[in-house]
Amino acid sequence: MGGLDAGPVQRIEHEYAPWEKRTDAILRLLSSPKRAVLQIDELRRAIEDLGPGAYDELNYYERWIAAISNLLLEKGVITVDELGRKMAEVTARHEAERARGRAG
Amino acid sequence: MSDPHGHSHSHPPHPYQPDLEDAPLTHYQILELAVAELLIEKGIFTGDDMRRVLENIDSRSPADGAKVIARAWVDPEFKSRLMADTNAAAAELGIDAGTIPIHTVENTPEVHNVIVCTLCSCYPRLLLGLPPDWYKSRAYRSRLVREPRAVLAEFGTELPDDIEVRVHDSTAELRYLVLPMRPAGTEGLDEAALADFVTRDCMIGVTLPRSPDG
Amino acid sequence: MSVPRFPVGAAVRIRRAYPPGHVRAPFYLRGCAGAVNQIVGEMGDPEELAYGRGKGQPVTVYRVRLRQPDIWPDYAGPPHDTLVVDVYENWLEANGEEGP
Numbered sequence: 001m002g003g004l005d006a007g008p009v010q011r012i013e014h015e016y017a018p019w020e021k022r023t024d025a026i027l028r029l030l031s032s033p034k035r036a037v038l039q040i041d042e043l044r045r046a047i048e049d050l051g052p053g054a055y056d057e058l059n060y061y062e063r064w065i066a067a068i069s070n071l072l073l074e075k076g077v078i079t080v081d082e083l084g085r086k087m088a089e090v091t092a093r094h095e096a097e098r099a100r101g102r103a104g
Numbered sequence: 105m106s107d108p109h110g111h112s113h114s115h116p117p118h119p120y121q122p123d124l125e126d127a128p129l130t131h132y133q134i135l136e137l138a139v140a141e142l143l144i145e146k147g148i149f150t151g152d153d154m155r156r157v158l159e160n161i162d163s164r165s166p167a168d169g170a171k172v173i174a175r176a177w178v179d180p181e182f183k184s185r186l187m188a189d190t191n192a193a194a195a196e197l198g199i200d201a202g203t204i205p206i207h208t209v210e211n212t213p214e215v216h217n218v219i220v221c222t223l224c225s226c227y228p229r230l231l232l233g234l235p236p237d238w239y240k241s242r243a244y245r246s247r248l249v250r251e252p253r254a255v256l257a258e259f260g261t262e263l264p265d266d267i268e269v270r271v272h273d274s275t276a277e278l279r280y281l282v283l284p285m286r287p288a289g290t291e292g293l294d295e296a297a298l299a300d301f302v303t304r305d306c307m308i309g310v311t312l313p314r315s316p317d318g
Numbered sequence: 319m320s321v322p323r324f325p326v327g328a329a330v331r332i333r334r335a336y337p338p339g340h341v342r343a344p345f346y347l348r349g350c351a352g353a354v355n356q357i358v359g360e361m362g363d364p365e366e367l368a369y370g371r372g373k374g375q376p377v378t379v380y381r382v383r384l385r386q387p388d389i390w391p392d393y394a395g396p397p398h399d400t401l402v403v404d405v406y407e408n409w410l411e412a413n414g415e416e417g418p
Contacts (some may be wrong), residue, residue, distance in 0.1 A: 001344035002222035002273065003250045003390070006243040009258055012416035013236045019133045024234070025157040028138055033203075038370075039150060040277075043233045044224055045340035060225075062132040062238055069139055075370075078142050086138035094129050102124060205358075220343050249346065253395045265396045274377045275344060276404035277361050 020061040026068060037072050046071050151170040161234065168199050169281060173307065174299035176208075177212040177286045190281060193204065194231060202230040210283040211309075217282045218256065218266050218309030220248040228279040232304055249273055259310040269311035282309040283300060291318040320360070322378045323375055323407055325387040328354045330382060332405060343409040347401075351413045352384030362417035363406065378407040 016024075030037040046067035049056070054063055072078045129137070132217050144151055163184045172194055186193040194201040209217040221227065222245050227235040238244050248255050253268045256262070263269060266279040271281045282304045290298060305311040324330055334349035342364045358379040366372020386399040393399070 001245045004246040006246040009238050009243045009255055014232055019136050021161055023136050025154055028157050029153055039182055039367045041364040041367035059276045065132050067309055069258050069270055075324050082142055086142050089132050090134050090137045102358055252393055269399045271401045273403040278404055
């Protein structure tokens with residue numbers, strides 16, 4: 001990254017969204033000395049393993065949660081099947097809340 | 105009339121309220137919620153642990169770093185301790201700067217320091233809060249090490265050529281904090297007043313502290 | 319504790335090597351010469367930790383100071399501008415030339 005050509009520094013700042021802070025919190029909890037489920041250096045490696053395209057296609061915390069998920073799968077902390085089912089559950093719950101919201 | 109306490113709520117209590125209930129969640133937002141819920145179900149951490157970390161994240165801001173800098177400006181012995189062990193010096197002021205060692209680098213009439221992490225986005229979060237977007241941007245991380253003076257100029261910081269610009273690329277388990285020079289015209293001000301001149305950006309080194317002239 | 323291989327002030331060069339995998343020495347500094355500014359101490363080897371290994375094998379970390387023109391021959395600013403970088407000992411080699 002250092003020394004590569006790039007345009008002006010865009011001094012934009014956004015408020016961190018709750019899901020971004022939660023992603024940060026997940027990492028802090030997993031990497032705390034007490035739990036040591038993963039190391040920060042493993043996260044850096046896992047982000048690199050997402051490939052060069054990930055830097056352009058995903059935003060910062062998207063890369064984090066993608067890399068954290070891959071590490072948890074590699075380590076057997078969670079399984080692909082569990083994650084698939086839970087993601088479907090989360091989606092369904094959110095869609096139901098949206099429907100209730102639209103109904104007033 | 106609205107009643108903030110007694111209103112009936114249609115949602116069941118749940119630790120993870122969607123960010124924007126009207127919008128569909130993105131794939132990565134779904135992934136985050138699913139991962140967090142699975143980790144809680146498996147007992148890796150609890151919802152309370154999560155809440156405490158989120159509170160801790162929200163409690164940190166550049167005001168913490170500014171307190172440290174202002175104290176160093178008024179107390180030379182504190183400054184010596186800050187330069188020797190920043191984490192311990194911050195603890196004297198009741199600020200838990202964590203276990204990753206923070207090195208303070210001092211600006212002088214001869215040297216101007218500025219911090220970057222070309223590796224990722226290492227940042228003294230426990231003294232400054234979460235980093236601004238630009239600090240994590242490709243442009244800042246690529247260019248600061250190559251053309252620091254041009255980047256500083258984009259932040260409005262023009263430094264004479266006789267000053268050494270010293271870029272710190274943070275690539276190990278160390279964090280850096282810039283101790284800016286106390287602005288002229290602040291003689292006699294107390295610590296709390298001085299802290300108002302200490303901005304986040306001057307502790308990263310891309311700007312100088314506010315000036316009393318405005 | 320291992321004895322640091324390089325003292326403060328030693329002229330060093332960041333090794334020019336391009337292995338695949340998680341590498342901690344910044345790409346743009348490989349092959350560049352500088353001088354040891356400070357010995358930070360021992361830290362876990364990030365290139366092992368990145369793969370979930372290596373907690374027991376600390377490496378000495380140095381802060382190495384380089385002159386900008388020694389990194390970028392066409393550096394636009396004054397020649398006394400510098401860069402200080404954290405480097406793990408396995409990425410350093412002795413350099414005969416004078417450092418900054």
